[in-house]
Amino acid sequence: MKRTWMTIIFAAATTAATAMAEGVTANIPFDFSANGGNLPAGQYQVTRVNSIATTYKIRMQNVETGRAVILVSGIGIDRESASPSKLVFSCRGVDCSVAQVFLPGESVGHAFPGPKAKGAAQERKVAVLFGSSSAAGF
Secondary structure, three states: HHHHHHHHHHHHHHHHHHHHHHHHHHHHHHEEEOOEEEOOOEEEEEEEEEEEEOOEEEEEEEEOOOEEEEEEOEEEEOOOOOOOEEEEEOOOOOOOEEEEEEEEOOOOOEEEOOHHHHOOOOEEEEEEEEEOOEEEEE
16 A cells, blocks of 8 residues: 555656646736846746756746746745745836746745836736736736
């Protein structure tokens, strides 16, 4: 029985790792910045590049143009068990940047540093769910 459970746990872990290697898709309905670059609205493939004790890297690639950016974080965020997989953007006016990423199958999310605030514009958070075609503010 113990061997059966070990096999089931290994199979589940392998399936989750395979899914992350292939990535997930996010439809981002607005232009945004990530890692110092400006990216257009569109469909993005989000893939974990690696994850070691102190560094977390993901790749965001525009499906239409092929342009990609790598995001690097060392900041883990506790994830509520019922929290959906999503990208969270920090927006001031019309300027949005990737602030947090919560990928499927992972118990921790990650924060990414954004650009310095300009002026007195009020910050708002906008979430884009993976596989969804809409964004929601909170």
